[in-house]
Amino acid sequence: MTETTRRAVVLGASMAGLLTARVLAEFYPQVLVVDRDKVTGVRTARRGAPHTVHAHGLHARGQLNLEELFPGFLQELRDAGVPTGDLGEMRWYFNGHRLLPAHTGLVSITAPRPVLEHHVRSRVAALSNVKILEEYTILGLTTSSDRSRVTGARVQQRAGNASPEVLDADLVVDTTGRGSRTPAWLEELGYERPREDRVKVGLAYTTRHYRTRPEWFDGVQSINPVASPAHPRGAFFGQVGPSLCILSLTGILGDHPPTDPAGFLEFARSLPIPDIYEAVRDAEALDDAVTFRFQASVRRHYEDLDRFPDRLLVLGDAVCSFNPVYGQGMSVASIEAIALRRHLRRGGAPRPRAFFEDVARAIDTPWDISAGGDLDFPGVDGQRTLKVRAGNAYMARLQYAASQDASITNGFMRVAGLIDTPASLMRPAMMAKVLRHAVRRPRPGLSWQGPA
Ligand SMILES: Cc1cc2nc3c(=O)[nH]c(=O)nc-3n(C[C@H](O)[C@H](O)[C@H](O)COP(=O)(O)OP(=O)(O)OC[C@H]3O[C@@H](n4cnc5c(N)ncnc54)[C@H](O)[C@@H]3O)c2cc1C
DSSP states (O other): OOTTOOEEEEEOOSHHHHHHHHHHTTTOSEEEEEOSSOOTTOOSOOTTOGGGGSOOOBOHHHHHHHHHHSTTHHHHHHHTTOOEEEGGGSEEEETTEEOOOOOOOOEEEOOOHHHHHHHHHHHHHTSTTEEEEOSEEEEEEEEOTTSSBEEEEEEEESSTTOOOEEEEOSEEEEOOGGGOOHHHHHHHTTOOOOEEEEEEEEEEEEEEEEEOOHHHHTTOSEEEEEOBTTBOOEEEEEEEETTEEEEEEEEOTTOOOOSSHHHHHHHHHTSSSSHHHHHHTTOOBOSOOEEEEEEEEEEEEGGGOSOOOBTEEEOGGGTEEOOGGGOOHHHHHHHHHHHHHHHHHTSSSOOHHHHHHHHHHHHHHHHHHHHHHHTTSTTSOSOOOHHHHHHHHHHHHHHHHHTTOHHHHHHHHHHHTTSSOGGGGGSHHHHHHHHHHHTTOOOOOOOOOOOO
C-alpha cells in the first residue's frame, strides 16, 4: 500500500459488505462499513435486508471461502447449534424424483440467514481496524473536481436532525445490494450506466417457521423439492436450529404462495411430493407467513464500461442478483471478496476495469446455471440459444439419472455447490452414465395432488 492509503469505506453491512470489509482490513489501516439499519447484535431479519427471513443455504464454495476468511468458522457455527450437513445427503427432488443421496464431502450450512450474518459480522467487528457505522443513510459519492476519482461517500445519521457528512476514503466499495445506486451515480457524474441482463422470473418466496418434530427429517438436514418446468412449485424445508425449522414455498411467473394459513397449506399440498404437507398440516407454526417478491435476476456488466471512476468498486448483489432458488448469491459474494484480496495484494488500489473483469469471470458460471436454467420454464422470456436448450435438455436427463446413480448426484452437487464447472458434467464417462439412464426416464408426471 502507498502512504496515501488510509481508509476504505464499504457501503452496506450485509453479507457482501462484511466479507469485503474483512478483506480490506488486511490492507487499510481503517475500514468503515456503513448501513442504514441497526446491525450490531441483530439475529433476525431487518428492514434493509427483508429477504433474509427466507430460506438461505450457504453452499460448498461459500462455506470453504468463509472458512478461509474466518478460520474455525464452521466449528463456531456447529458449537452455536447451527445445522450443517453434506450437500449430497439432503433430500433433493427434481421433476418429482429424489436424487440418490451421495456423500460429497461438501458442507452445506442452513443457519437462519440473519444468524449466519450475525456470526460473520461478529468476526468482522472484532477486527481492530474495522468500524461499523449503523443507522446511517448512504446519500451518494464525493469525487475529485474532474470526477475521475471517487474520494468518499456522503452519509447521514438517521436519528435526530443530523446533517449530511462526508466520509473521506481512498477506496469506496458499493455492496448495497440489488437496489444499488451506482448506475444512477455514474450517470450523474457523466459516465455511462452499465448494460444490464435481466431474466424475468416473477418469483415469490413465502415462509413460515415451525417447531420441528424429530420424525420429519429422519436424520437429513433438509427436504427440497426444487421447482422444474413439470412442477413449477417448489420448497425448501430445512432444519435451521435446535427444534426450529423453516418452510419457504416458491412459485414463479406470478403463481405466488399465499400468506394466509389455509392458502399456504394448500400450496404445500400441491408440491410434487407429499412429505412437506404431511409434516406441517398440523404442526406448530411459530410465526405468520411472509412473502418476498423477486421479479427478475439482474446482471450489471461493469466490465464492459470504457470509463469508470478510480477508487470505486461494486460487489455482491449490486453487480448480480441471481434467482435465489439456486442458492448462489452468498457464495459468489465470497468469491468476489477473495478476488478483491488478490487485486489488493498487487499493491495500491485495485484498478476497477481489471477487478470487474475478474468479477465477471466469477459470475459467468453461476449466471449460466441459473439464468440458463430459468429459460427451461416456457413462460420465462429470453433468448434460448442452442447452448441453453441443449444444456437444459441434458440437465433434466442428468437429474433423473442422479435418482438412479449416486455418483451422478455427487457430480451434480459439485457443480451446484460451485466447486466444479458444468463442463465436468459433460465428460464422456459422465455422459455415458446419464444417457444410459435417460433411455428409461419416464415422462415428467403431474404434481402430487394430495388427499381428495
Ligand atoms: C429470497 C432469497 C433467498 C436467497 N437464498 C439464498 C441462498 O439460499 N443462498 C445464497 O447464497 N444466497 C441466497 N440469496 C442471495 C443472498 O441473499 C445475497 O446474494 C447475499 O445476501 C449478498 O447480498 P449483498 O450483501 O450483496 O446485498 P444485501 O443483502 O441486499 O444487502 C445490502 C445492504 O445494504 C444496505 N443498504 C442499501 N441501501 C442503503 C442506503 N442507501 N443506505 C444505507 N444502507 C443501505 C442494506 O441495509 C443492506 O444491509 C437469496 C436471496 C433472496 C432474495
